[in-house]
Amino acid sequence: MKVFHCIHCGQLLFFENVNCVRCGRALGFASEEGLLLSLDRPAGADGQNRWQATRTGRVYRLCENYVKHNVCNWTVREDDPDALCRSCRLTNMIPNLGKPGNDRYWYKLEVAKRRLLYTFDQLGLPYRGRREDPGNGLQFDFKEDALTGHAEGIITVSIKEADDAHRVRTRIEMKEPYRTLLGHFRHESGHYYWERLISNSPLIGAFRVLFGDDRANYQQAMQRNYGHGPPPNWQDFYVSSYAAMHPWEDWAETWAHYLHMVDTLETASACGLSIEPPRHDEPTLLEVPNPVGEVDVSFERLVTSWTTITYVLNNLNRGLGNDDAYPFVLSDTATKKIRFVHDTIAARSVRLSYA
16 A cells, blocks of 8 residues: 555545545545545535545545445545446445444445555556456445355355454454454455456466365365365465465465455555664565556565565554464465466456546
8 A cells, every 4th residue: 555645735545544644634445546535625616525635626526425325535536427336336335334334344344445446556457347347347235145156257255254253253363463444355355356367367376286176176176175174284385374275265365365465465565664773693684565556566575574564464463463474474385376477467467547
């Protein structure tokens, strides 16, 4: 994630902010420009959903879900006929807002989705909604009584995953070291992009060599996993125990892991993070590479930087009395799979031209 500032007064901002805490101006993220805009009412627009970007003067509307439900902070260009932003128009089903607490769950689900789409745009990963591609376009359904999963472009997320207490209980019951709402979105998007980038493509052969044969019976693999657990040596080959279930899950877990790395490294780079310990034999990182801003960053440099950053993250978390922020150890085989994801994305990247 970038570091954002109020274009009017320079105040540091978070991606989710709707107002600047210093100058009080309304804020709106313009996904086409990749900017968190400071907004003013243009002359004669009192009572209208028309806002003008500070400095550029370009006019926008706030997303309808921003105005009516306060679950979004994205904008819509004035010439766009849609009332919803690029993110919200991908949501097909929302929770029942008549139930107490569901509005908060919906907000958290949309926040995670917007962060996911931000990363897609930064990496140049193409996606289309169901309007543009009715058969295979990307769609999100947020349901109460459904399992989180993906099918033919439709990503379903159980709203229970937006309940922190429920999610922690599930993580403990499933013996998972890591379970987050954003992690669910990243994992399920891996299934979406497997169908777009790998299945029925020239890469399928290389995929099967590295991840295994995707034609293996999924139901049998699932029964084996939940009946007997992962193989005892799963750490030697997979980023997580769940990845050991089936090549599809291996890809989705590895894909999600790569997105974790990209977002964290971009944030660390944007913050100007450097690590210079007093001892020369300790992990050192003089400059964090930006995985989406520097086209010539090698995969080896990304992994080396990632190792150092996670070492510091875990130490900081322990100092706060929390579990490790990054409870993973990457084997050589798992790292090769992450590189496969990296190379696949690089080959298909179509970066947005921000105007």
